[in-house]
Amino acid sequence: MDPYRNPFAPGAGSRPPELAGRDLVLEQARIASGRAIFGRHARSIILLGLRGTGKTVLLNEIEGIGRQAGLLTSKVESPEGKGLAQLLVPEMRRVMRSLSVAESAKDLADRGLRALRSFVSIFKIEVAGFEVEVDGEPGLADSGDLQADLPDLFLTIGQAAKAAGKGWMLLIDEIQYLSEPDLSALIVAVHKVSQAGLPVLFVGAGLPQVARLAGDAKSYAERLFVYPEVGPLDRVSAEKAIRNPIREEGADISDDALAEIVTLTKGYPFFLQEWASILWDSAQGPTITLAETQKAYRGAIASLDEGFFKVRIDRLTKAEVKFVQAMAALGDGPYSMADIAKEMGRQMNSLGPARATIIHKGMIYSPSFGYLDFTVPLFADFIRRRFS
Numbered sequence: 001m002d003p004y005r006n007p008f009a010p011g012a013g014s015r016p017p018e019l020a021g022r023d024l025v026l027e028q029a030r031i032a033s034g035r036a037i038f039g040r041h042a043r044s045i046i047l048l049g050l051r052g053t054g055k056t057v058l059l060n061e062i063e064g065i066g067r068q069a070g071l072l073t074s075k076v077e078s079p080e081g082k083g084l085a086q087l088l089v090p091e092m093r094r095v096m097r098s099l100s101v102a103e104s105a106k107d108l109a110d111r112g113l114r115a116l117r118s119f120v121s122i123f124k125i126e127v128a129g130f131e132v133e134v135d136g137e138p139g140l141a142d143s144g145d146l147q148a149d150l151p152d153l154f155l156t157i158g159q160a161a162k163a164a165g166k167g168w169m170l171l172i173d174e175i176q177y178l179s180e181p182d183l184s185a186l187i188v189a190v191h192k193v194s195q196a197g198l199p200v201l202f203v204g205a206g207l208p209q210v211a212r213l214a215g216d217a218k219s220y221a222e223r224l225f226v227y228p229e230v231g232p233l234d235r236v237s238a239e240k241a242i243r244n245p246i247r248e249e250g251a252d253i254s255d256d257a258l259a260e261i262v263t264l265t266k267g268y269p270f271f272l273q274e275w276a277s278i279l280w281d282s283a284q285g286p287t288i289t290l291a292e293t294q295k296a297y298r299g300a301i302a303s304l305d306e307g308f309f310k311v312r313i314d315r316l317t318k319a320e321v322k323f324v325q326a327m328a329a330l331g332d333g334p335y336s337m338a339d340i341a342k343e344m345g346r347q348m349n350s351l352g353p354a355r356a357t358i359i360h361k362g363m364i365y366s367p368s369f370g371y372l373d374f375t376v377p378l379f380a381d382f383i384r385r386r387f388s
């Protein structure tokens, strides 16, 4: 069918033509945003899920919801190795500046800008031109301890936002890459604004282990956030995700073809989009058949193997590849450390370093004590294909 009209856009973070099966989370975000604006207690949100399930797409969507509700929004992605302070300074500065325009919030926002000035110098953060603009604010965000200073800044933003009749939504993607002290400071800051009843909402997204990391950092994190799980789409949603965009273009897909995709992708969004996209380009139309769908399957797998999966395994060293190969050889996860060690013919305690670096690279995670699993859905299949 006409490739120019192909509605399926595979690609990380790109909005799918049909954002299926996420109504509940979106409604949660809508309610939280509305409550924040009205000065009511609103729980912050941390989206948890494996790679390719649609967390980034949801985060973008939620940012739109926040804006519509009247919140100022800041969205950042936590890169490996960059500190939280550095990540947030430009955003906090932008938000404070924009709040200082409102007459009712000007004094508070200017105080915030001065505090940010102190913060920037004590944490030695490079921000072009900032040094000369304003003086610091003694006693505010200048202790050099992020767990004290970040809350100061969040509180000041919250107060200014409240005075302006607005609010602030901070969105951070890939929060599993935050260091432990950074995550701690973030949680304390969110806790403080929440206790003070200020209109500040945090929305994070990350791999499933984040819930435990947060809980380890601060015991009250459990009650501070809701943790919606962003998983594979259920059957009905997966069907919608494929059929609706096709019908939108005046074409269709047969029931058995649709069922085939839903079954083999197990409802994983990244896989659905890839297959549907390749299928669209190769099918005759106007109604896509089962035979065409099965034929496009190989192309979809090849494309994932060369893209989505490959970029991930390419980040591992040879020794690390051996480790994940042993996991895949055991079937589908989760895998016990004891079984992995046995499969590799090694002592369990000798595997600690490899385990740690592969976790650090975001390739595997520990779903429960003594167990490991892949952070990428269907990854074990890929490894078995690739190394068989």
Ligand SMILES: Nc1ncnc2c1ncn2[C@@H]1O[C@H](COP(=O)(O)OP(=O)(O)O)[C@@H](O)[C@H]1O
Pocket (backbone or CB within 6 Å): 009, 010, 011, 012, 013, 014, 015, 016, 018, 019, 020, 021, 022, 049, 050, 051, 052, 053, 054, 055, 056, 057, 058, 241, 269, 270, 272, 273
């Ligand atoms: N609800 C959904 N329905 C259909 N496709 C989706 C949905 N959510 C995400 N996708 C698609 O899945 C792919 C992965 O989404 P992304 O947000 O990058 O995942 P993550 O951030 O969890 O790794 C993208 O191609 C995206 O368009």
Ligand SMILES: [Mg+2]
Pocket (backbone or CB within 6 Å): 012, 013, 055, 056, 057, 173
């Ligand atoms: Mg993402």
